[in-house]
Amino acid sequence: MGKKQIRVGMIGYKFMGKAHSHAYRDVPFYFDTDGVPVMQAICGRDEAGVKAAAQKLGWASYETDWRKLIERDDIDLIDIGAPNNAHAEIAIAAAQAGKHILCEKPLAMSVEEAKRMLEAVRKAGVIHMICHNYRFVPAVQYAKKLIDEGRLGKIYHIRANYLQDWIMDPNFPLVWRLKKEVCGSGSHGDLAAHSLDLARFLVGEFKEVNGMMETFIKERPIGEMSGGLSANVKGGELGEVDVDDASIFMARFENGAVGVFEATRFAGGNRNGNRFEINGERGSIRWDMEQMNTLQFYSAEDEPGMQGFRSINCQEEVHPYAGAYWPPAHIIGYEHTFINLFTELMNGIANGKNPTPNFEDGLNNQIVLEAVQKSAQTGRWVSIAEVK
Numbered sequence: 085m086g087k088k089q090i091r092v093g094m095i096g097y098k099f100m101g102k103a104h105s106h107a108y109r110d111v112p113f114y115f116d117t118d119g120v121p122v123m124q125a126i127c128g129r130d131e132a133g134v135k136a137a138a139q140k141l142g143w144a145s146y147e148t149d150w151r152k153l154i155e156r157d158d159i160d161l162i163d164i165g166a167p168n169n170a171h172a173e174i175a176i177a178a179a180q181a182g183k184h185i186l187c188e189k190p191l192a193m194s195v196e197e198a199k200r201m202l203e204a205v206r207k208a209g210v211i212h213m214i215c216h217n218y219r220f221v222p223a224v225q226y227a228k229k230l231i232d233e234g235r236l237g238k239i240y241h242i243r244a245n246y247l248q249d250w251i252m253d254p255n256f257p258l259v260w261r262l263k264k265e266v267c268g269s270g271s272h273g274d275l276a277a278h279s280l281d282l283a284r285f286l287v288g289e290f291k292e293v294n295g296m297m298e299t300f301i302k303e304r305p306i307g308e309m310s311g312g313l314s315a316n317v318k319g320g321e322l323g324e325v326d327v328d329d330a331s332i333f334m335a336r337f338e339n340g341a342v343g344v345f346e347a348t349r350f351a352g353g354n355r356n357g358n359r360f361e362i363n364g365e366r367g368s369i370r371w372d373m374e375q376m377n378t379l380q381f382y383s384a385e386d387e388p389g390m391q392g393f394r395s396i397n398c399q400e401e402v403h404p405y406a407g408a409y410w411p412p413a414h415i416i417g418y419e420h421t422f423i424n425l426f427t428e429l430m431n432g433i434a435n436g437k438n439p440t441p442n443f444e445d446g447l448n449n450q451i452v453l454e455a456v457q458k459s460a461q462t463g464r465w466v467s468i469a470e471v472k
C-alpha cells in the first residue's frame with residue numbers, strides 16, 4: 085500500500101515554526117511512517133518575513149492570512165504555532181473546514197475555550213494533537229514503560245520543576261509571553277503546563293491543587309524582542325506585567341500520590357531546567373531535560389550494598405524512538421522530541437486513529453492550570469471537579 089501524503093499548512097514561523105519545520109523534514113528521513121508530511125504552505129502576517137521563512141524552512145508556498153490557508157483545498161493538516169490567544173479561533177475554523185490539527189501548548193486561554201476546541205474537533209471527526217513534545221523524549225517514554233510495568237509500584241510522590249531565567253533583567257521588554265491578553269498566564273501556562281502534562285502522563289489524573297503565583301517585576305519597557313534572550317529595550321515607556329513570573333503548587337492525585345510543582349522564569353542559572361523525580365514503593369526515577377537522554381532509576385529490590393540511582397543512557401535500540409536514529413549512545417537532542425511526536429501524528433492521520441496527547445489532554449491540562457489559578461486567587465484547595 086502506498087504511503088499517504090499529508091499536506092501541511094503551518095501558522096507561525098519563529099521558535100516553534102522552526103522546530104516544527106525541522107521535524108516535518110526529518111520524519112521521513114528517520115522513520116517509516118504510514119503518512120508522509122508534505123510542506124505545502126506556511127503562514128505569517130508579514131509578507132517579507134513569511135516569504136523568507138518559506139524559503140529557509142523549506143515550504144512550497146506561503147499565505148499572510150490564516151483564514152486563506154484554512155480555505156485551501158490542498159491542505160490536510162493545520163499546524164498552529166502562533167501565540168496562545170490565536171489557538172482557539174484558528175483550531176475551531178480549521179476543524180469546521182475538515183482539517184486535521186496540531187496545536188501548540190497550552191491548548192487555550194481558558195477551560196471554556198479548550199472545551200469549544202475539543203467539541204469542534206470531535207464534531208468534525210478530524211485527528212487532533214497537542215504539541216507536548218517532552219512526552220516524546222526517549223528517557224521519558226522509558227520512564228512511562230517502567231511505571232506501567234509496575235517497577236515503581238504504588239506511586240507516592242512527584243516533584244517537578246520547570247526553571248528558566250530569561251526575564252530576570254528588569255529591562256527585558258514586555259514581550260507577548262508577558263501580556264495576559266496574548267498568553268493567558270506567564271510561567272504557569274508556558275512552563276507548568278509541560279510539568280503537569282508529564283505528571284498526568286506518568287502518575288495519573290489530578291484530584292485537587294493548592295497554589296500560589298508571583299510577579300516579581302511589575303512593569304517593563306514596552307517593546308518586542310528582536311532575537312536572543314537578552315534585554316534590548318533600555319528606558320522608554322513602561323507597561324504593566326499582568327502575568328505570573330513564578331507559579332508554585334501542591335497537588336493530590338486520584339491514585340493517592342501527592343505532588344509539588346514549581347515553574348519560574350526567575351531561577352538564575354537555569355536556562356531550561358525541566359526536571360522531575362517520582363518515588364514509588366519499589367523504586368524511583370529522576371529526569372532532567374538538561375541531560376535529556378539519561379534516566380536515573382533506583383530499585384529498592386537491588387541487593388543491599390548495591391542500592392542507589394543508576395544512570396541509564398536511553399539511546400539504545402530497546403528505548404522508545406531511539407533505534408530510529410543512531411547506533412547506541414550516539415545521542416539525540418531537543419529537536420528530536422518533535423520528530424518523535426510528529427511520527428505519531430503522521431501515523432494517526434494515515435490510519436484514522438487519534439494519537440495522544442490530543443485536545444482531550446489539552447482540556448484536562450487546562451483544567452489543572454485553571455484550578456491552580458483559582459486556588460492562587462482564593463488561597464484555598466481547589467478540586468479538579470470544581471473547575472471541570
Ligand SMILES: NC(=O)c1ccc[n+]([C@@H]2O[C@H](COP(=O)([O-])OP(=O)(O)OC[C@H]3O[C@@H](n4cnc5c(N)ncnc54)[C@H](O)[C@@H]3O)[C@@H](O)[C@H]2O)c1
Pocket residue numbers: 095096097098099100101127128129150164165166167168170188189190215216217274
Ligand atoms: N512545545 C513547546 O515546548 C513550546 C515551546 C515554545 C513555544 N510553544 C508554544 O508555541 C506557540 C508559539 O510560540 P513561539 O515560541 O513559537 O512564539 P514566537 O513568538 O517565536 O512565534 C510566534 C509566531 O506566530 C506568528 N503569529 C502571531 N500571530 C499570528 C496570526 N494572527 N496569524 C499568523 N501568524 C501569527 C508570529 O508572527 C510568529 O511567527 C505558543 O503557543 C507557545 O506557548 C511551545
